[in-house]
Amino acid sequence: MSRAYSLARPLLFRLAPEKAHRLSIQALKNGLVPRIDVPIDSRLRVSVAGIAFPNPLGLAAGYDKDAEVPDAVLRLGFGFAEVGTLTPQPQRGNPIPRVFRLPEEGALINRLGFNNEGHADAYERLDARRRKPGIVGVNIGANKDSADRVADYVAGISRFEPVASYLTVNISSPNTPGLRKLQSGEDLDRLLDAVMAARNGYAAMTATPRKPVFVKVAPDLERDDIASIAHAVSDHGVDGLIVSNTTIRREGLRTDLPHRDEAGGLSGRPLFRRSTYVLAAFRRALGPDFALIGVGGIDNAARAIEKIEAGADLLQMYTGLVYGGWTLPTRILADISQHMDLNGIRHVSEMRCRRTDAILSAGPG
Numbered sequence: 014m015s016r017a018y019s020l021a022r023p024l025l026f027r028l029a030p031e032k033a034h035r036l037s038i039q040a041l042k043n044g045l046v047p048r049i050d051v052p053i054d055s056r057l058r059v060s061v062a063g064i065a066f067p068n069p070l071g072l073a074a075g076y077d078k079d080a081e082v083p084d085a086v087l088r089l090g091f092g093f094a095e096v097g098t099l100t101p102q103p104q105r106g107n108p109i110p111r112v113f114r115l116p117e118e119g120a121l122i123n124r125l126g127f128n129n130e131g132h133a134d135a136y137e138r139l140d141a142r143r144r145k146p147g148i149v150g151v152n153i154g155a156n157k158d159s160a161d162r163v164a165d166y167v168a169g170i171s172r173f174e175p176v177a178s179y180l181t182v183n184i185s186s187p188n189t190p191g192l193r194k195l196q197s198g199e200d201l202d203r204l205l206d207a208v209m210a211a212r213n214g215y216a217a218m219t220a221t222p223r224k225p226v227f228v229k230v231a232p233d234l235e236r237d238d239i240a241s242i243a244h245a246v247s248d249h250g251v252d253g254l255i256v257s258n259t260t261i262r263r264e265g266l267r268t269d270l271p272h273r274d275e276a277g278g279l280s281g282r283p284l285f286r287r288s289t290y291v292l293a294a295f296r297r298a299l300g301p302d303f304a305l306i307g308v309g310g311i312d313n314a315a316r317a318i319e320k321i322e323a324g325a326d327l328l329q330m331y332t333g334l335v336y337g338g339w340t341l342p343t344r345i346l347a348d349i350s351q352h353m354d355l356n357g358i359r360h361v362s363e364m365r366c367r368r369t370d371a372i373l374s375a376g377p378g
């Protein structure tokens with residue numbers, strides 16, 4: 014943790030989690046974040062799904078749901094920022110309180126339920142920045158009371174394709190009842206048919222390059238689910254998988270922790286092992302060329318490196334930022350560079366998949 018953040022954190026943590034979150038968005042919006050020297054290391058540049066990323070570490074969805082601060086987020090050193098989840102209609106989400114800190118574990122539980130201002134406002138903000146540099150992905154979802162969820166995803170693709178660097182189809186939030194059913198069987202096929210057709214149709218109509226489509230999955234998948242999702246995403250020409258969203262499991266968490274049994278998705282350090290295992294399982298199922306984005310419990314360089322060694326091309330984090338502060342991304346990047354210096358590694362991709370098999374043998378924890 015930086016010194017400034019070690020002073021600020023106790024004050025922020027006296028606020029309810031959502032108040033602290035709102036305050037941090039306002040600070041980013043108003044330029045109140047101290048200038049951060051972002052290390053630039055050409056060994057960290059990666060090209061994934063046709064996009065050239067300055068470094069592989071991105072901000073995960075859920076922090077900047079309404080695309081209020083993507084450029085300020087990029088100035089923290091992130092190689093890319095993902096906004097959303099955005100649903101067609103604005104929606105309030107579940108009743109407050111719905112976010113809980115578990116500081117002893119470096120974790121959060123949330124059951125926000127896709128609270129967001131809807132497509133129109135976010136589109137306007139993204140349209141206003143579309144000529145700026147910086148990679149900004151848009152994560153799309155379905156309204157809770159939608160009569161046709163597939164149509165909501167198609168609407169998200171059509172709306173944001175012109176302004177997004179890539180699109181993420183989020184079918185793994187545990188907080189919209191029934192949403193995760195879209196991860197399996199015919200539901201998944203029907204969804205992927207529709208979203209890929211919408212993506213390809215827009216690109217053909219406007220004679221512009223196709224924007225990559227990533228699918229974001231849950232960590233709570235069994236071996237058969239992993240095999241069938243891998244099959245479906247390759248069949249439909251999906252460009253990448255984001256592994257993973259939050260978990261509904263609580264195994265491995267101390268039983269005496271306050272908030273442990275709150276309903277919702279658990280993120281942060283306790284998610285690391287399972288999400289990394291599922292990432293490795295997808296790497297094995299999909300082979301070496303498929304793009305994988307590793308998310309879940311990254312809060313230092315060692316964990317970032319382990320995700321890459323499991324098979325990740327790109328990384329994302331959210332909860333680590335809550336506990337580690339705004340300088341964490343640059344510290345993680347600097348520490349990855351130092352690890353490469355010490356071990357004679359010439360490019361970050363040399364570490365990719367080095368330990369897929371070992372991580373699979375160790376199990377999901």
Ligand SMILES: Cc1cc2nc3c(=O)[nH]c(=O)nc-3n(C[C@H](O)[C@H](O)[C@H](O)COP(=O)(O)O)c2cc1C
Pocket residue numbers: 073074075076078097098112121123125127152183186229257258259280281282284308309310311329330331332333
């Ligand atoms: C408060 C909160 C809100 C989130 N909202 C979203 C969301 O809207 N869409 C989404 O795809 N993931 C959402 N996530 C999941 C994160 O993007 C990420 O997949 C997960 O937290 C694991 O990464 P982490 O351990 O680094 O936080 C949210 C996570 C948290 C903690």
